[in-house]
Amino acid sequence: MSNLPDLEAWAIFSRVADCGSFARAAIELGLSTATVSKAVARLEHRIGASLLSRTSHRLALTTLGHEVAGRALRLLSDAETIEAEMLDRTAQPRGLVRMAVPMSFGQQQVAPLLPGLFERFPEILVDMHLSDEVVDLVAGGFDFAVRIARLENSSLRARRICDVRKLVVASPGYVQAHGAPMHPRDLHHHACFGYAYLQTADRWTFTGPGVEPVTVQIAGPLRVNNGEALMPALLAGVGLAALPDFLVWHELQAGSLVELLPDWSLPVSPLSLVMPPAALRPTRVTETMDFLHRALSQAPWALAPV
Structure with a gap:
């Protein structure tokens, strides 16, 4: 037995573990299924333990296989990165x-x-x-x-x-119908849309002219986990929202949305x-x-x- 580790077999095993299949790993590696299977068998023989449990219907990692699969994948990733780094020094990025x-x-x-x-x-x-x-x-x-x-x-x-700033915005139609809040506490009287990926979707904390931050509880007819989904209701004047600046920039420039509470800031x-x-x-x-x-x-x- 060579004193050098069987790096090729470890690399092949990592792909099999990642794919959960000899056949899929063989396709990714551009090898035959037989070559992939033999490499894993060679590795198991070398270390004297099974890494995979094989049945006629499924392939699963053994306890030892679970323990070493991540390390084997990192080994392959590092080797790919080193090789790519060397190739990239003399070739166009690809x-x-x-x-x-x-x-x-x-x-x-x-x-x-x-x-x-x-x-x-x-x-x-x-x-x-x-x-x-x-x-x-x-x-x-x-x-x-x-x-x-x-x-x-x-x-x-x-x-x-x-x-990225979060801006409180509404349509001109909403402001005309319901007025513009002058202080964060005024938001209690407005329909405020919820955005689930704010740290506190139903509480907005502002800093502004005062010494202490102001936290307000908000409520409204719509809550989403994607800010873009708020835009139709927002533009239609159903309510107001606190959204990232990149999401409302064009609408603010076009005048289809207006910024509210400009002297107050939500966390960036x-x-x-x-x-x-x-x-x-x-x-x-x-x-x-x-x-x-x-x-x-x-x-x-x-x-x-x-």
Whole structure:
């Protein structure tokens, strides 16, 4: 037996564990199913223990397989990153970049930038996962995420782009019919839409001319977990809402929405590119991140004073 670890077999095992199937792993790796099966069997023989439990209907990780699958996947990921880094030094950035982006922000702000990215780097491929849920970057195999929140996981790395303000807005028709609140406490008398991804969806805390913050309980006919879904009711004058500046910027410029309580501020949230704690990143990833950082930091809503 060689003293060197069987890195190829570990890499193949990590793909099988990730895919849950010899056949699917073989397709991803460009190998035959027999080659994949033999590599795992060779690895199990080498370590003297089973990593997979095989039946005629399913394939499952053993207890030991569960323990080492994540480490094997990191081993493969590190090797792929090192190889990609070396290749990228002499070649145009190429290959797949996986990013996780909030739903509305991805649709409104990131998606329109992608044609420019592809024009500059025609061999880069993008897999953009749109969700307002916070995804696990490592478990999900993402290269980075765009996040509008303070970073809670200290093991991740963040590259700040700008601050995102939350603005209280309504249509001119709503203001004409119901008046404009002059103080946050006036919101008790207004139909306020709820946005589930505010830290406290039914309580808004303002800072303003006074010394102490003012917290108000809000209520209204609509609550959503995606800010863009509020826009039809908001534009129709059904109520008012506190929404991120990027989401209402164009409507404010066009006059179809107006800002309320301009002397009061809701908490701002940093907009950041968030990365797993890898030491090396392929050039395709760093170039994509640099491109998005430059473009988003120059967006008109990002340049507005906080």
